[in-house]
Amino acid sequence: MHAPDGFIDAPVSAAAGVVAAAALAVSLRGARRELEDTSGPSAVQAGAERTAPLAGLVAAFIFAVQMLNFPVAAGTSGHLMGGALAAILVGPYTGVLCVSVVLLLQAVLFADGGLTALGVNITTMAITTTVVAYxxxxxxxxxxxxTRRSVTAASFVAALVSVPASAIVFTLLYAIGGTTDVSIGKVAGAMVGVHVLIGVGEAAITALTVGAVLAVRPDLVRGARGVRQKLKLRVNGELVDAPDTGPAAAPAAARSSRKVWAAGLVTSLVLAGFVSFYASADPDGLEKVATDHGIDEKAEEHAAAGSPLADYGVEDVGDARLSGGLAGVIGVGVTVVAGTGVFWAVRRRRAGEEAEAASPTDTRAAQDTSV
Known part of the structure; x- marks a missing residue:
């Protein structure tokens, strides 16, 4: 549902940009706490070291799956938005940043989603989906x-609802700043109707992904923390909670998370580099509604239309399969590097703030000791 330039007028696009910027500022602060949080007291350092790369991987995975348009109705397709998935896996604040990184790179490198409409797209696709879903x-x-089954079921419902919620927010923005004279009632009906169908696909992808991670490493699903059942042991005929494994479990958890990261990266590369060739070529929900109702009459050419990766193809590569595959692989690589870099910076900023806050206490403690 990437809105191009020209659908929404300049004042409303600017206002959406302000809203998006404020939400990103709040998310940066919240993400500092989420990225420092870990799966348990026995794995503090290991957890802190793995959260930033895993958040970057989530962004790359969302980029890859967004290339896989699936058919939802006659002549219409849909794709993952990813807000629900990101929020459940890494937390709502980090989730907003994950999807925003994807949208920014798509707009700048692949000419997907207008540059002046970036605030609109972040508001509808990153903020709305993440907040509603979480x-x-x-x-x-x-x-x-x-139970884990309940977490998976909840992720399905949350993802399903988040997509039409995003469509409603876009319709509201269009009602205020739309550039064509179109009945808002018709736009709303068409947008919500087709995005309910797209939401089913979003829900299926989200639930399958969350369920897969839960089956392998439930501690890496932030939304499952606090709801996982502890391992029970039978002692003298009674069931008791198993004790924590202790600090020795931290290195093993870190090693295991590296395997999960590697598997996730390979999966993302395969999806973007190979499976994306078989994605539906039909227009997505917003494009279809815009075409049917004349909204696209005011669409403007993308400022990055001349990008070497525009429209998810590599310039001067004649073979369509190879061109699209290379673009997908490049996109996954850039996203995982950029995303991980952003989240490392956020996490290190949090660590620096905590160190500064603790330093006066440490100084006083040293003075007391010397006395």
């Missing part, structure tokens, strides 16, 4: 049985 997910997890 709020609904937490509400469902609180009332459902404390």
């Amino acid at each position: 709020a609904l997910f937490r509400g469902l997890v609180a009332v459902l049985p404390r």
